[in-house]
Amino acid sequence: MPETMKSGLEIRLVEALQPVRYFVLAQVLHQFMETGLHKELDAGPRTVEELSESLSLQPRRLVGVLHYLANEGYLSENDGAFSLEERARETAVFSSWYKLLVGGYSQTFEQLGRTLQEGAGFASRSGLDVGVGSCGISQYDAYPVIVDLLGAVRDEIESVVDLGCGDGGSLADLMELLPGLSAIGVDPEPASVRAGEELMRRRGLDQRVRLRVAGAENAPELDLGPGPVCFISAFVLQELLEQQGREAVVGLVREVFTHHPDAHWVVIEVDNRIADRAAMAHRLALSYYNPYFLVHYLTEQRLERDAFWHELFTEAGAEVAQQLTADPRVDSTGFLLGYRLRLSPGGAR
Template sequence: MIEPDFEDRLVEAIQPIRQLAVANAIHQLHDSGLYASLADPGGIPVDELATRHSMLADRLSGFLRYLRNEGYVTVAADRWTLSKKARRLEPFLPWYTLLVGGYASTFTQIQDTLRTPGGYASRDGGKVGRGSCGISMFDALPLARTLIDATGAADVTVVDVGCGDGSFLAELCASHPGVFGVGLEPDAGGFALAERTVAERSLEGRLEVRHHGATDLRPDTVPAGRPVVFMAAFVLQEVLEQAGEEAVLAILRSSVEAHPDAHWVVIEVDHRPEDQELMGNGLGLAYYNPYYLLHTVTEQRLETRSYWEGLFARAGLEVVRLAHPDPRVDSTSLELGYLLRRCRGETAR
């Protein structure tokens, strides 16, 4: 027997399916370049839009109708444009690049990964890097600037270990006249994007990228003549799972043995999925809960603040400063920013 409120309960029950489609549509809208073309307030005819993006007009029309029904585009006299709702999304599109573009396929592999000893879910490394760098403009980049300034060096070479698409390091160099950048990226897709970033930015002589990873640090990685800051933003978690704790310790130790006066800037995430207060509302539920989930099944290992600080101590590093992102961006304090140096006595915090 079908109860009178069946349809109401059905609508409520399948909202996650609706949001799955919406999230993918928003990512595709942005990733395809359609978002930028539709930003013109005067609108654009569907045929012109299809030609500009080498798309089939009839299928594009169906996609636009879907977006109109969800409130993300409007149409008048066959001219399509973004709605106010869609325009308000612009600062937050990197989260879609990361979690939908980079990790959508990851979530479809959860069941298989839970059954496969030693197996991991795949991801799109290029989009993970691009999305992560985009998000970092709001949280990790200001954090890195603060920590680099705390070294007191006027001119510094920043070696970004795992630079993604290079935009994080490029922005750091562009906004900080005394920063010279060397980006290391092991993922082929991420490295290709990083090369493009270098080519597009007017930072000749101040930024270069190389196609290798954190475990490939060599003496010639760092140009001579300036103080050195090694930087790893959300990268040590990868090395930890893929190569083990000893590999992380070796990277940290070898870098400061070769450059005794160097600093490290490490940005990681405190692993607190059991903290019900944080996970139950706000950014904890909207971002960190799925972030923790995808790290459970991919080749990355999140750890607690106490773990990282113990590991730094074993590597012979002391914490000069611990900082968090601006609470207007992220009030959880789950993102940890460390400025480290070779132990010289009592740790200052």
């Protein structure tokens, strides 16, 4: 075979293997952070022996991981000691995205073929990793929107109910930002609630914040105490929508405002733009939202468009008093939907 033909084939092969390369790289980087290796090396250069001893890892297997990351440009080696390169430090800043998509949804993608089959159920996911990753990402996009929406009514409320609080990270931050408020956090994942309770104790918030294992549909049953309340549901109604149907979401919104006509409700969702080719050409849309949208077709979650949520809230007797999206310096796609709901005039009482 002529050399030019072999060269052309090799170039095509390299290009075809890029998705495989990045598939492995994403997995390795996630575990590099999860095992504590990144944290150890962030403190300074370490040899294989030092890392193995401090983290109780098998040296021979660890050698392969470290050299792999050095070949990808994430580590450097000098006299047998490995150090972090800047791109590795930068990756750790965005570890929550890895926690969500790699830790939370790796098993989901493995099940894609089976899930597509006629009559198949939904793919599974790691609820704990999804919750922790989502809370971490929210610090950059959803949390500032929640703060701004709450800020408009801060003087009108005495307590907060976080429906789907995950590991409690965002709720803890909110309570520290808004002293004087009490809070209830609920989440269907027991491991997330246990992690949240420990977090509240560490941060001295356990007297102000109560956590319990429950779903968003249990909101009307919660013992909230006296005073106006603001409900928060970040990426939660999408779960209820897929698992129990549209009428269940309408019924929940209607029932909450029936029981609490003076309440506010902050809702965070994501505008499903996967079929909008122009919008999806955005670099963040391809890097993050494209896989994010896909997993919502495979798991028990259902993303919808902005107009869908407006119609649903109206049917439930609520109105959108305020609507925001993420800070464009963080996310300029405009995909994040932040609503503050009130009981509409003549709504369900």
